[in-house]
Amino acid sequence: MLERHFAKLRARNVLSPDDEQTIRTAIGEYREHPADHVLINPGVELTHSTLLLDGILCRYRDLRNGQRQITELHVAGDFADLHSFTLKHLDHSIMSLTPCRVATVPHDRLTEITRQSPHLTRLYWFSTNLDAAIHREWEISLGRRSARAKLAALICELFVRFEIVGLTQGLSYELPLTQTDLGDCTGLTNVHVNRTLKELRDSEIVIFQDGKVTILDWAALTHAGEFDPAYLYLEKRDR
Amino acid sequence: MLERHFAKLRARNVLSPDDEQTIRTAIGEYREHPADHVLINPGVELTHSTLLLDGILCRYRDLRNGQRQITELHVAGDFADLHSFTLKHLDHSIMSLTPCRVATVPHDRLTEITRQSPHLTRLYWFSTNLDAAIHREWEISLGRRSARAKLAALICELFVRFEIVGLTQGLSYELPLTQTDLGDCTGLTNVHVNRTLKELRDSEIVIFQDGKVTILDWAALTHAGEFDPAYLYLEKRDR
DNA sequence: CGGGAAGTTGACACTCCTCAATCCCAGTGG
């Protein structure tokens, strides 16, 4: 069950059997959620964090005029709200975009980890810093990139993140999101996402269809999105 | 020297005299930098973090076409790159926008803190999570807000952050940035920043002039920027 | 006195949004 989480950690950190065991015992319970289900609301006091085992979650906020901005997507193996451990409540919502399986981790046990395991503490600290790095990359997309580059960059990022946890098949992966979801990630309207995806498809760079991404030309895609995976910190080392 | 840093921490955490003493002894050396000086380049291995004592720093990245996106501004009392402790190198640059005084904190001593002081560890972990919350808020601005709302939100955020460390005078504060800098924060051009600031000035909401912000109508400003300080986590509690 | 950086303003272009119609397809119920 936790294999994808371990895979994610191992891609960046040295993970000892002891660490793994500590993580296993930190798990509270397992839960399932349907698609489009709000797991966490802003401002609500939280006593556990949520580890995503399968499916796609997102962090988002709704605006006054009804618009929505997704600030991060979560794939299997990610903690969706490890930051709630120190924040105690969130400034955004978390919802499922597909059916999801999750595990909960009580904050008490995380506190225990900060007392007993400095190494694992730094490793989870790193993990929240990685979320921040993803936020920064999205700021760059949102602030300065064209619609085409925004979508290309997003598709590249997700390819790499899915690959780490073994969820790619060759140059393609399942991405059962709507075009509106993609627009909420990139600050675009669903209409413009549609046009831009068509353009990427017509240029034979990438196809997004039937909830599946198929990359036809990785070099062209990374170039279009000005994608450099450095911000994903894919170096396995002691943290 | 560290008073502003302590003020920032105390606004959100319970800080014991012991904690303060530990922080004091963690400081390496003090340095000064002129304006427009790059302190940290992406990819360079880092062995210490930088605590800003005075001035304004920013995290930013340059794009292929020469554009720049600033992903966060740092005010006195902030760690500019506490995240480099677990990341080891950064995915972005850090530069001074004004002359700055900083203190360095060797990563060795932070490692020591994770071994000896679980409480202080959580507190600094919180601090990087706060940076991430600011990143999220900027994503929302960059993705979904109008030029007017973006600038209003930024001005609100900085007012609150400066106030915490005692750098406001009534409803105004020093902000010696150029309109191009503000554009790099908000994803706008300097020309459009200029027009939008004029509009905010003409509506008698806020004046940005001669490196100084003067808020004329706080209610109108927060409304224009859809500003809710929840993401700044201004509750003093045990973390 | 000259030069450069920052601010200001105008004219025009372009990206992306808005609104609206149509299509497609899976699920549902008669």
Added chain:
DNA sequence: CCACTGGGATTGAGGAGTGTCAACTTCCCG
């Protein structure tokens, strides 16, 4: 078996917001 429904995708036409380019001003500083 098939009409009906609803969500998502697609396409077109026109408009709004922001960018681009360029000129000019102001001010500081050497």
